[in-house]
Amino acid sequence: xxxxxxxGEFSNSEAVAxxxxxxxxKIKFHESxxxxxxxxxxxxxxxxxxxxLQKSLDNIRSFLNSKxxxxxxxxxxxxx
Numbered sequence: 064x065x066x067x068x069x070x071g072e073f074s075n076s077e078a079v080a081x082x083x084x085x086x087x088x089k090i091k092f093h094e095s096x097x098x099x100x101x102x103x104x105x106x107x108x109x110x111x112x113x114x115x116l117q118k119s120l121d122n123i124r125s126f127l128n129s130k131x132x133x134x135x136x137x138x139x140x141x142x143x
Contacts, residue, residue, distance in 0.1 A: 069138040075127040078134050082123055085138075086116050 069081065093109040100106055127134065 064142045066140045066142070067138075068140065069136050072133050072135050074133045075130055078136055079124055079127055081136070083120065086120050090116055 073081065090113050093113050097106050097109050100109075
């Protein structure tokens with residue numbers, strides 16, 4: 064089963080805003096799991112995932128700031 068989340072052309076600022084919201088949701092998910100976990104290994108793993116998401120956001124912001132025109136984005140979830 065597939066769920067189409069994003070499909071279309073966006074301005075750079077729209078793309079950043081959309082990606083930011085999606086990453087914020089994922090970070091909040093990991094933060095909530097950290098609060099409920101008492102296993103240090105799980106906490107460190109989730110903290111690393113959060114850092115990677117933040118780094119990805121920085122990279123996409125830099126990429127989009129260097130572009131002068133809009134972007135085409137497509138995102139879906141594939142469930143098996």
